[in-house]
Amino acid sequence: MADMSADIGGDGCERQVEKVTAIAARLGVHGDFIRVPQLAKALGISSTSIHAQIRRGSFPIQHRRVGNVIVVKLDDYVRWFETGASIAAKATEPQQVPQRAREESEVMEVMPAKPHLARRETSKEFKARIHREVIADMRRKGFDVE
Structure with a gap:
């Protein structure tokens, strides 16, 4: 049977899996989701800053709330990471005062x-x-x- 991996993008999928696996290993993630403390460490900002940005609606990475826990899907983090977007720009926006x-x-x-x-x-x-x-x-x- 002919190798059709190039036709269906198999090579690209393998590279994506390698990227996700490498980033997961670097972050110490053992599942499909990253919790806020791990994310804070990876982004170089505090957990409090992440929670504040989420409350303001200015956190740039798609996130989910599972019960009381906020998580980011590993694939979403990798996709955001690959865009080269900066979290610092969002972190320096003036905060809305209650x-x-x-x-x-x-x-x-x-x-x-x-x-x-x-x-x-x-x-x-x-x-x-x-x-x-x-x-x-x-x-x-x-x-x-x-």
């Missing part, structure tokens, strides 16, 4: 009667001041407020 942290650090301008005496207060202080003013106004109007 809503609660934004509210606490956000500063609002309060315009007093004299603009040159403009005072800055955080959104937390602003909310507390508004709350006090509303309570005081309700008491002036005869409402029983604690």
Whole structure:
């Protein structure tokens, strides 16, 4: 029977298997999936950075969640690795700050009667001041407020 491996791409498949096997051996992976700690070691970044990028949706490698564990299929990692893409570009993007942290650090301008005496207060202080003013106004109007 004639050798048809060239016709069906057998040579390319063998090379791909060799690449995957070599990378798996280098990473110490014994299955089809890479866990985040192994991936972090391979990429040279922390596990925390990977998890943060996944939460932001900016992690460049396709990943899966299996229960509580995030894994990357070995073939997907090899495919990404072969593109020569850099994870560093994604890691340096500005992080999105959670809503609660934004509210606490956000500063609002309060315009007093004299603009040159403009005072800055955080959104937390602003909310507390508004709350006090509303309570005081309700008491002036005869409402029983604690």
